[in-house]
Amino acid sequence: MLRDRLAFSPILGAVIATGAAMAILGYILPTTPARADLLIVAPHPDDDLITSAGLILRARQAGEVVWVLFMTNGDVMGMDSGRQRQDEAVAALDLLHVPEDNIIFLGYPDGSLEDLRGPYLAANTTRAAANHDGQTTTFGDRGLGRAEYHRHIFGDHATNNGTNLRVDLTHVLSSYHPAHIFVTSEHDAHPDHRTTYHFVLDAVAGARDAAPSYNPTIHKTIVWNDFSNQLAWPAAANAAVYFTEPPNLQARTGLIWAQRESLDVPLEMQVATLTENLKWRAINAHTSQGGNNGYIGQWVHKDEFFWTERTGGGSNRPPVPNAGTDRSAGRGARVQLDGSASFDPDGNTLSYQWRQVGQPSVALADASTARPSFTVPRGTAEGTMLVFELRVGDGTSTSVADALSVRAEGTVVPEPDAGTPQPDAGTPRPDAGTPQPDAGTPQPDAGPRVDAGQDASTPQPDSGAGGDDAGTSEPDAMTGGALDAGLADGATNADAADEIPSADAEPIPGEDTAEPGDDDGSADPARDAGDKAAHDDDAGDDSRRRDRDDGCSVAVGKRSTSAAWPLLLALAWLGARRRRRAGQYGS
């Protein structure tokens, strides 16, 4: 079990402040956060897939540690329905090689998140489950610990209120320090979705109270754009076509489509025949939601899209990768890749790291520049797809990977045509911004990457439409491996979070990686850094202004956590009462 493996601080690890109407709650934090590369925070089962299935699979294929967290069980139709949706979520994520032990269910009531962060925020309030069952506490029996997170960590169900939700989510972030968090945005039309974003910001702030160097990149997206015009977007499923801009996006949200992060999904999810398309198949596991016959079936496209931002210290905004346009090339041809459409919202100089994924292996020259090149091996079979991933850094943070593919086809070129760029022949890329300088500033080296249990214990994908062979790992071995691989302390882990994964992070059979090339990128005109509206739209959110009271700490030993929980709640309530201004909680 998780709590048997965590090394707890002998004294209180952190204090949670809940904004203007503050409740103080001490709780136990692990002294050594385990590794997590990505955390997907989904309001409901299926939001994880429709927004992030491609990036989940790509990360797993690269040997990264992925956690998926569900705020609710999607139980608006009742607890039995919620349990079914838990089963569906686990089955769908198994297709993407995410073990059940890397799935967290918080178990708060579907449809209630806005209330939980509003009138039911305080620790002394109870929000009844939004269904006919009327249960006022969290529930769940799947995922990590085969229980909802609060029960798994603290030994009992949590009362449905916003304070407990913050405690749980903050505990998750403090336990794993995910470098990248993917979440529905504050502009999503669904109250659960937009409130999830605010809860995530709350939790990041709470985690940073304990580990100030922790500063994840937030990637936010939109599922429900406009309920009054819902049929207008997104377009019907088509794995060859990128998502189009939601109607009225900028006027409604301030988000700028050209500044989004568009991440190509892996080839398994670009399969044109939808019944063989892995994202389509994973979505279809959510039979209670109509599978692909429902709204969620429209979310199979060539990419997934987000807007990036940082929530913690400093004003730096994360860079956005763009690996360029898919193309075809003859066997023996010299191909130049082009990542120069990557950009940094602050106009910082970008560094580049390319790697090849899969076979046949090629020598990638200048892999740390915007435009590396390689020669398509002459023996390559017609139709072979050569896949390359690009991450960019701005000196402070490092992006996730975007990818492109080069299809080997046509006549064999008799001699290498060194340095001649190939014509673009593939699907047009979305316009992801103005080209950035490719001066190739070296990334800070945070040391060797640590492989965690998820890497070693989970089978990797073996083919395009495959996935049924994705056996889950032994629970304890899995969890223990991930935790044991944790880095030494929060500062180190935060640095590592920004590290570009080394090419040998995960030995996937049949995959080779490119050789790093010389860092000799030439300078392009600097990008106009003036347009930053899309990244500042939440600056006024009160939830990000944290009050804290260090005088309300409670020290609890490891083994007494469960028994002490009512005490913690009581103290939190008393702490809140002392600070409560008249009428703040309404009752």
Ligand SMILES: [Zn+2]
């Ligand atoms: Zn949802």
